[in-house]
Amino acid sequence: MKLAHKLLALTSISLSCSTLVQAQDLYLIIGQSNAAGRGELPVNPVALTGVQVLQGDSTFVPAFPNLNIHSSVRNTRQLAGFNLGYTFAERMRAANGNNIQLVVNARGGSAIRHWFPGFIDDADPLSYFDEAVRRLRAARTANPNAIFRGILWHQGESNRFADDYIGDITAFIALLRTEIGNVPFVAGQLARDREDSEPFNTNLLQLPSRVSNTAVVTSEGLATSDRTHYTAAASQTLGERYAEQMLILLAPSFDYTSWASLFPNIDLSELTADLDGDGIDNNSERIWGLNPNDAGSSNPYLSLPDTNRQFSYTRRNPLLSSLNYVIETSTDLITWNVDANAIQRITNTNASSIQTVSVSISTIPTNGKLFTRVVANTP
Ligand SMILES: [Ca+2]
Ligand SMILES: [Ca+2]
Numbered sequence: 107m108k109l110a111h112k113l114l115a116l117t118s119i120s121l122s123c124s125t126l127v128q129a130q131d132l133y134l135i136i137g138q139s140n141a142a143g144r145g146e147l148p149v150n151p152v153a154l155t156g157v158q159v160l161q162g163d164s165t166f167v168p169a170f171p172n173l174n175i176h177s178s179v180r181n182t183r184q185l186a187g188f189n190l191g192y193t194f195a196e197r198m199r200a201a202n203g204n205n206i207q208l209v210v211n212a213r214g215g216s217a218i219r220h221w222f223p224g225f226i227d228d229a230d231p232l233s234y235f236d237e238a239v240r241r242l243r244a245a246r247t248a249n250p251n252a253i254f255r256g257i258l259w260h261q262g263e264s265n266r267f268a269d270d271y272i273g274d275i276t277a278f279i280a281l282l283r284t285e286i287g288n289v290p291f292v293a294g295q296l297a298r299d300r301e302d303s304e305p306f307n308t309n310l311l312q313l314p315s316r317v318s319n320t321a322v323v324t325s326e327g328l329a330t331s332d333r334t335h336y337t338a339a340a341s342q343t344l345g346e347r348y349a350e351q352m353l354i355l356l357a358p359s360f361d362y363t364s365w366a367s368l369f370p371n372i373d374l375s376e377l378t379a380d381l382d383g384d385g386i387d388n389n390s391e392r393i394w395g396l397n398p399n400d401a402g403s404s405n406p407y408l409s410l411p412d413t414n415r416q417f418s419y420t421r422r423n424p425l426l427s428s429l430n431y432v433i434e435t436s437t438d439l440i441t442w443n444v445d446a447n448a449i450q451r452i453t454n455t456n457a458s459s460i461q462t463v464s465v466s467i468s469t470i471p472t473n474g475k476l477f478t479r480v481v482a483n484t485p
Pocket of ligand 1: 380381382383384385386387388398
C-alpha cells in the first residue's frame, strides 16, 4: 500500500500558534507603470499600521500609498501614484496578523525584455533585474527575521502585441527564482479599456498551467484614467485581488509555519529536509500528522485494509492543511481511481490537530486483488 500526496494550494486558514516575536512577511513588487502606481494620491495620505517599505538606504520606513517613490529604477519624471501594494499589504496583514514589509521596485514604460539580466536602459545605468535582486537581498539583510513570501508582478502594456509573452515571462520567472527562491508569483491582467489588450489578457491566463506556484489577477471592472493606467480606486481593488491570489498560493506554507511552531526546539525551516532521517520529509510529516522529530513516526497507516476493506490513517486536520484527503484504489498499481464512495470517518482529533480517520473502501476487489492509497490534494 502506497502513500502519496500532492501539495498545492488553497484558501485561508485559521492559525492556532502563539508567537513571542511578531512575525513579518516580505514581498517584492515589480513591473511596469501599473506596478509603480499612477492613480491619484489622497490629499492626506495615511501610513498603514504594521506595514513598512524599503527605502533607498536599505532601511524600512512606514508605508504610504506612493510606495514606488522608493524604487531604485524609478523614472523620476513620472508620478509615483497610488500603488497596489498598499491594499495588498493591508489585506495580507489582516489575513494572519503578520506584519508586512515591501520592496517596491517598478519602472514605468518597461518591456519584459528590459527585465532580463544584462539589459541596461540608455536612460538609466541600472539593470532592473539586478536592482530587484539587490534590493530584495538588502531587505533580507536589514531584517533577517522576515520571511520572503512572494512576488507581485504587473507588466505588459509595452508587450500587448508580443508573439510569445508567456514564453518570455516563463523564462523571466525561472531566472528570478534562481536568484531569490521559488516563492509564489502573482501577475495581473492589463486594463480592459483598450479592447486590443484582450488577446494579451487571455494569453496570460495560461500562466498558472505553465509555471508552478503562479496565479493571475483579473482586471475585470477596473477603471483607468487614460485607458492604460488604473485609477486609485482600481489600484486598491487590484491590490486586494493580488492578496486573494497570494493567500491561495501561500496557504500550505502559512500552515507549515504554524505547524512548525508546535516544535519550538528543532529546526524545521526546510520543508523538503528530513530532520529525523525516517525517509519522510518535514512537510509530509505535517500533512500526515507524524512527528518530524521521531524516526519511529513515519507511517500514517494505523491499520491495513482488512477483509471488510476497512483501514485507518492519521493526517493533519484538513481545516488547517487546506488539503483534501481522498481515497484511491487500483487493481494493478498502475491505474488509480478515486473511490468516490469510500467513507471516511474522523474518530479522533487531538490537541495537536492530528486526526485519526477510519476508512471503508467501496471498490470491489478484482480477482481478489485491490490496492488502496490516500492522496492529499487540493480541493
Ligand atoms: Ca522525517
Ligand atoms: Ca518522523
